[in-house]
Amino acid sequence: MKFTLRIWRQRGPNERGGFVTYPVDDVSPDMSFLEMLDGLNQRLIVAGEEPVAFEHDCREGICGSCSLVIDGVPHGPERGVTTCQLYMRRFANGATITIEPWRAKAFPIIRDLVVDRRALDRIMQAGGYISVNTGGAVDGNTLLIGKEEAETAMDAASCIGCGACVAACKNASAMLFVAAKVSHLAMLPQGKPERTRRVMAMVRAMEREGFGSCGNQYECEAVCPKHVSVRFIAMLNREYLRASIMGTRIPARSDAPHGESY
Amino acid sequence: MAVVNGEEREEMNRANEFVDSVGSKLVASLAGLGLAGFVIFHMLGNLQVFEGSDAINGYASFLHDMPILLWTARAGLLTAAAVHVGLTIRLALRNRRGRPVPYALRRYRAASVASRTMALTGSLLLAFIIFHLLHLTVGVIDPSAPDGMDVQGRLDVYGKIVHAFRNPLYVGIYVAGQLALGLHLSHAISSAFQTWGIEHAALDRLFKLAGPGVALFVVLGNLAIIFAVFLGWLHP
Ligand code: HEM
Numbered sequence A: 001m002k003f004t005l006r007i008w009r010q011r012g013p014n015e016r017g018g019f020v021t022y023p024v025d026d027v028s029p030d031m032s033f034l035e036m037l038d039g040l041n042q043r044l045i046v047a048g049e050e051p052v053a054f055e056h057d058c059r060e061g062i063c064g065s066c067s068l069v070i071d072g073v074p075h076g077p078e079r080g081v082t083t084c085q086l087y088m089r090r091f092a093n094g095a096t097i098t099i100e101p102w103r104a105k106a107f108p109i110i111r112d113l114v115v116d117r118r119a120l121d122r123i124m125q126a127g128g129y130i131s132v133n134t135g136g137a138v139d140g141n142t143l144l145i146g147k148e149e150a151e152t153a154m155d156a157a158s159c160i161g162c163g164a165c166v167a168a169c170k171n172a173s174a175m176l177f178v179a180a181k182v183s184h185l186a187m188l189p190q191g192k193p194e195r196t197r198r199v200m201a202m203v204r205a206m207e208r209e210g211f212g213s214c215g216n217q218y219e220c221e222a223v224c225p226k227h228v229s230v231r232f233i234a235m236l237n238r239e240y241l242r243a244s245i246m247g248t249r250i251p252a253r254s255d256a257p258h259g260e261s262y
Numbered sequence B: 001m002a003v004v005n006g007e008e009r010e011e012m013n014r015a016n017e018f019v020d021s022v023g024s025k026l027v028a029s030l031a032g033l034g035l036a037g038f039v040i041f042h043m044l045g046n047l048q049v050f051e052g053s054d055a056i057n058g059y060a061s062f063l064h065d066m067p068i069l070l071w072t073a074r075a076g077l078l079t080a081a082a083v084h085v086g087l088t089i090r091l092a093l094r095n096r097r098g099r100p101v102p103y104a105l106r107r108y109r110a111a112s113v114a115s116r117t118m119a120l121t122g123s124l125l126l127a128f129i130i131f132h133l134l135h136l137t138v139g140v141i142d143p144s145a146p147d148g149m150d151v152q153g154r155l156d157v158y159g160k161i162v163h164a165f166r167n168p169l170y171v172g173i174y175v176a177g178q179l180a181l182g183l184h185l186s187h188a189i190s191s192a193f194q195t196w197g198i199e200h201a202a203l204d205r206l207f208k209l210a211g212p213g214v215a216l217f218v219v220l221g222n223l224a225i226i227f228a229v230f231l232g233w234l235h236p
């Protein structure tokens, strides 16, 4: 197969970028999108040119590294897959394919198609964890979790943190990502003790990073490679409302029995 | 309830000032729903032109006979409008800053046109609302409008409406206003369910339909009045 690639090239974070057109031929329909780019890069290296920088790691749809906007859609035309799982047979022979990086203020470009997504890590650091004290391992099935809760938590936990939701959103909002993390932990007994603090801390961290706000347009869900549902955004909104009420309660004052402290 | 330390408490209190986007949006949504409630009530009240001048003039004087209620309602609406406009403009500006470099190519899969043009339809609505207040409430736009009383000495609202919508210029402006209102409401009402965290496996489809449904209801009611006059079905 043959294609004309329009690729965003940018030497560094503060450099001016622009599109460069590369013709590619000899592409097998069974190549993945990234293998097709590998082929182009081999050619560029042999010709003494700079290869196109793009992110990838697992190449099996689980790590969330790959991040290309292909023909105006994050992760390209196939639904429910990451860029690394996209195959060239999905494109018409001879097509022109436009490839851009994730674009958001919170995701500054490092080089070409590689963006800095540490903003998502900083949101996680603000509250996307549970505080586990050391001690003996708990017996299995001590904490019973209902089937429904476990399944829902797993659905939320399937987020791989790729940031396609941000890339797709007109407002560059990270709500689906934050909603997935908040909902995942709020569903489970291990996450419940810190849920009030967590949702506020994560929303505030999201705010600090300069993401836009959610307009309930649902473009995020439509590009998410893991089909994370926007119902988790409703769940985040409920968690936020709950925390707004619970978080402002004056803590009950009681004397610690027998001199115990908390 | 987990015990929170001072630092965390302070963090939560600061977050509770509704300064973040999730909180702003909740407050904006509450004000917007208040406005939506008024818009529905306003349309239903105005439908009384179809019962003739006596009914609508009587309705108007009924409202004007309760000045405290009337002015409290007006103050409430004005506050709701100010809060809604202020917060949504702030959110829209923030959203615009979220992506300083636009995509060269952009394809939407799910986001409706109405949802992507809320700031535009909102701004058009604001312009229309100001025009509408100056036109039919304050009465400074059209000097030729009859400003008289009806035979029973009540404000002749019927006469004002009939005079306004015989003029194609006003019909055009009001139809454009209804278009903006329809688009804005069609996303707004459905969106509000999500904003308030209301989702349900089976009822979600109903929530999705609620926006366009309410929008159509309000817009068709208002358009019926405008066109009934314009096409000559309502006589002076
Ligand atoms: C009759 C007048 C209006 C009504 C009934 C109304 C109603 C609403 C409602 C119910 C929402 C949904 C909030 C949510 O998602 O929960 C909304 C959103 C919005 N409104 Fe209005 N509104 C009106 C006028 C305006 C005006 C004058 C402006 C603008 C300057 C405006 C700008 C917006 C924007 C930008 C949003 C989207 C907020 C977001 O999703 O972040 N609206 N409106």
Ligand code: SF4
Binding pocket: A158, A159, A160, A161, A162, A163, A164, A165, A166, A176, A177, A180, A220, A223, A224, A225, A226, A227, A228
């Ligand atoms: S919610 Fe989906 S699109 Fe967003 S970061 Fe997680 S996996 Fe990627």
Ligand code: FES
Binding pocket: A055, A056, A057, A058, A059, A060, A061, A062, A063, A064, A065, A066, A082, A083, A084, A085
């Ligand atoms: S490279 Fe790991 S998900 Fe694509």
